[in-house]
Amino acid sequence: MSAPHTPPQGRIDIEGLHIELGHGQDRFEALHDVGFSVAPGEFVCLLGPSGCGKSTLLGALAGHLSPTRGSLRLDGQTLNGPAPERGLVFQQHTLFPWLRVIDNVAYGLKMQGVPHDERRTRAHQLLDSVGLAGFERHYPSQLSGGMQQRVEIARVLINRPRVLLMDEPFGALDALTRVKMQQLLLDLWARVPTTVIFITHDIDEALFLADRLLVMSARPGRILEDITLPFARPRDAELLTQPEFVALKRRCLALLHHGAGSVQSLPRLSPLGAVPPAPAAAARFAV
Ligand SMILES: Nc1ncnc2c1ncn2[C@@H]1O[C@H](COP(=O)(O)OP(=O)(O)OP(=O)(O)O)[C@@H](O)[C@H]1O
8 A cells, every 4th residue: 555645844825914013103014915935845035125024024934923914824724823843043042051952952852742762862863964963962152153053953953844934044153154054054955855934134145045035125025026046956156156146146136225126127037047247246245
């Protein structure tokens, strides 16, 4: 008898999402009529100017914020509060300083009542996969920023989330560590079939990581452009100098700085990437 078919999980559907924040006279619209879908296992980056509502959108997906209007669904179910199926990783660390690395990673399973041996085994496996075998008995303060961020990721992945929500997770890291973490994340994601929604201000990072970019307008945030990236995987640093990459980067820069009307005159990407490279000065730009 064949094994029962399990449909892929992690599909997100957002429709007509409006979110207002603040109270009384200070109330304002943070998100305006946001709508998009994400396929199971897709890696989507959110790009947008500061204050446009990216974290608000992530907070709604995490279940920490309720829509004023509209709907958010995961695998067809309307989201209702936070749940381990949607793991959150922030820029700032949220590790418990009084717990050893292994206990930080296993904490979620402990809360779910998973037996001691099983949670240890799974925590060891995850620490191994994020390159931290041998650091199980360290405390967070004994680790570098990049290592702490690896623990954060392991701590969320141990819950086997359907969706990984990442809010500028590498924003506080030095450039070299950041590049290593991007590669580590792609390696993990290739092995663990999880939908990823990743916020960043760094266009290079977004283009390097994502299957799709959602570029948002200034507040109130709405989706200006939904860009499917044509880059094959696995990816490496060579990609950052390819003409297609540079052309898309120019397009993102124009969208972020001048809005949707500004990009009419810019060339759209051809399937062959026949777009002249941008000047070298534009090769790295964080918004
Ligand atoms: N709880 C709140 N009450 C009132 N205003 C808020 C609240 N949270 C965020 N804001 C405001 O809502 C807007 C959207 O904030 P949000 O943090 O979602 O933007 P963002 O795109 O993630 O910004 P950044 O890129 O700077 O992190 C901002 O103008 C922010 O100041």
